[in-house]
Amino acid sequence: MIQFGIDILLQSNPQWKDQKIGLVTNHAATTNDLTPTRLALQKAGYQLQTLFSPEHGLDITGADGHAIHDGFDALTGLPVVSLYDRKLAPSAEDLDKLDILLFDIPDVGSRFYTYLWTLTYVMESCAANHKKLVILDRPNPISGRLELAEGPILEATEASFIGRWEIPIRHSCTLGELAFYFKDVKKIHCDIEVIRCKGWERNQMQSDWGVPFVPTSPAITSFQSMLMYPGLCLLEATNISEGRGTAYSFTTAGAPWIDGHAVAKMLNEMGFDDVKIKPVNFTPTDANAKFKGIACSGIQMEVMEPAYFQPVFFGLVLIRLLKQMYPTQFEWKPYVTMVNPSGRQHLDKLMGIPGSEQLFELPFPKFMAEVTKITQCRDWVEEIEPFLLYG
Numbered sequence: 001m002i003q004f005g006i007d008i009l010l011q012s013n014p015q016w017k018d019q020k021i022g023l024v025t026n027h028a029a030t031t032n033d034l035t036p037t038r039l040a041l042q043k044a045g046y047q048l049q050t051l052f053s054p055e056h057g058l059d060i061t062g063a064d065g066h067a068i069h070d071g072f073d074a075l076t077g078l079p080v081v082s083l084y085d086r087k088l089a090p091s092a093e094d095l096d097k098l099d100i101l102l103f104d105i106p107d108v109g110s111r112f113y114t115y116l117w118t119l120t121y122v123m124e125s126c127a128a129n130h131k132k133l134v135i136l137d138r139p140n141p142i143s144g145r146l147e148l149a150e151g152p153i154l155e156a157t158e159a160s161f162i163g164r165w166e167i168p169i170r171h172s173c174t175l176g177e178l179a180f181y182f183k184d185v186k187k188i189h190c191d192i193e194v195i196r197c198k199g200w201e202r203n204q205m206q207s208d209w210g211v212p213f214v215p216t217s218p219a220i221t222s223f224q225s226m227l228m229y230p231g232l233c234l235l236e237a238t239n240i241s242e243g244r245g246t247a248y249s250f251t252t253a254g255a256p257w258i259d260g261h262a263v264a265k266m267l268n269e270m271g272f273d274d275v276k277i278k279p280v281n282f283t284p285t286d287a288n289a290k291f292k293g294i295a296c297s298g299i300q301m302e303v304m305e306p307a308y309f310q311p312v313f314f315g316l317v318l319i320r321l322l323k324q325m326y327p328t329q330f331e332w333k334p335y336v337t338m339v340n341p342s343g344r345q346h347l348d349k350l351m352g353i354p355g356s357e358q359l360f361e362l363p364f365p366k367f368m369a370e371v372t373k374i375t376q377c378r379d380w381v382e383e384i385e386p387f388l389l390y391g
Contacts, residue, residue, distance in 0.1 A: 001210040005176070005195040006030075006037045006104055008059075010044055011347045017046055019099035022090070022155030024052040024083070024122055027060050028216045029136075034210075037104045037136070042076050049098060051076070052103055054118040055084040056217045061289045064219065064244070065337025070095065084114070084338065089121035095129040102306075103175075104136035106216050109143075109228045111154065111169045112162040112350050115216075119175055120164055127190035135194045135371055137176035139209065139387070141226050144202030144390060146172050150230065150312035151377040154352030161339035163352050168377040169312050170230045172202075172372065173384060181387040196389055201268040205306055218286075219249040227303045231315020237347035239331040240322060241296055245289025246282045252299020253318060254282060256291060257329045264299045266321060274305035320360050332357055 010031065021041075029037040039165045040258035042048050053057060057068040058080050068082040081094055095101070103122060105115045119135070126133040142148075150170040154163045165182065173181075183192055206213060206223050215221045219242075220229065232250045235242040243252035254260060260279030267277045280300035284291050303309045334343030347356045359370060 003198040004138050009195050016100050020049045022050045022098040022101045028106045028214050040077045051078050051080045057112045067338040089125040095131050100132045107175050108226045109140045123188050123190045127188050132191040135176050137197050139175050139200040141206035143205045145380040150375045152353045152374045158348050158352050160349045177387050210315050219244050225250040231311035234315045236335045239288045239333045245284030245286030252300050254296040258298050260297040274309045276302040314376050340361045355358040
């Protein structure tokens with residue numbers, strides 16, 4: 001069974017155990033026996049003073065992109081400072097009360113999942129306020145195989161809170177590895193310690209860990225959601241549902257005007273043998289979901305060969321196909337969030353490149369050639385290699 005960084009920490013007795021500790025975390029962060037990290041530390045005698053929570057809040061129930069307010073944790077009785085509201089990083093006042101800061105939040109392996117960027121703001125705040133940062137590392141749930149990394153690499157002009165710095169969409173790293181990488185390339189003078197997880201090999205995915213799946217946010221509710229997310233999240237920039245508000249989030253694409261049987265037939269004829277595609281009918285129920293209460297038709301996808309599946313490539317082809325099949329109904333749409341109140345240029349921010357909508361105007365053969373090129377990120381493998389912590 002995998003041992004997370006928190007499991008390794010609980011087996012040790014660090015000299016800072018009795019110091020005043022802050023913890024950046026959420027309810028998805030647990031030991032390998034599913035005890036919430038914050039409770040496990042408190043019961044083990046660590047002097048936790050303050051909790052800090054990312055997007056979706058400590059209880060991971062907050063809607064996508066909605067501001068989260070400060071509060072108190074019923075489980076530990078500790079105050080909770082939100083890092084997805086008026087501020088994105090702990091303030092000097094927050095850190096003045098603490099001796100050391102811990103970070104334990106599960107990632108999903110995709111650039112536009114915001115927990116990574118919360119980590120970078122925490123690193124900068126710790127550097128500015130001369131506080132040590134201890135990262136309790138976790139495996140990448142969709143594997144650490146660098147050959148499965150997919151671009152585009154983010155361009156600086158498209159930086160946002162869903163992609164702050166220059167990495168590919170699927171990065172194939174742990175947050176501990178990325179912390180060391182950013183510390184070096186962004187010259188963040190922060191005292192960082194990464195407590196490595198044990199028992200993980202880079203080719204392993206969450207389904208190989210021997211630990212039950214824990215949802216990491218309201219719409220990442222299954223391992224299949226994680227696998228598809230790097231590609232299906234691109235649907236956020238369209239008027240096509242990505243399955244939010246249903247039991248099929250990020251494994252489904254649909255709309256009231258789509259013929260799911262026709263789309264499934266077209267994709268299956270294109271030879272995507274590593275993913276099972278079938279028609280589905282669904283009605284979103286979440287108040288913030290597209291087409292709330294409206295019956296939709298579309299496709300449901302199940303990845304059959306996770307070791308080979310390329311979700312970004314698949315997601316781009318899916319959008320291109322839907323745009324071609326439904327030219328009068330398909331639209332690019334803003335996606336409003338707390339960090340992008342206008343919601344504009346959402347596809348550019350997700351893709352990390354300017355003018356990304358123009359890609360889908362290319363004739364299909366040129367589109368396929370361009371997508372093949374931009375999703376490759378061979379330079380990333382060479383660049384990140386010195387910072388890898390696991391074999």
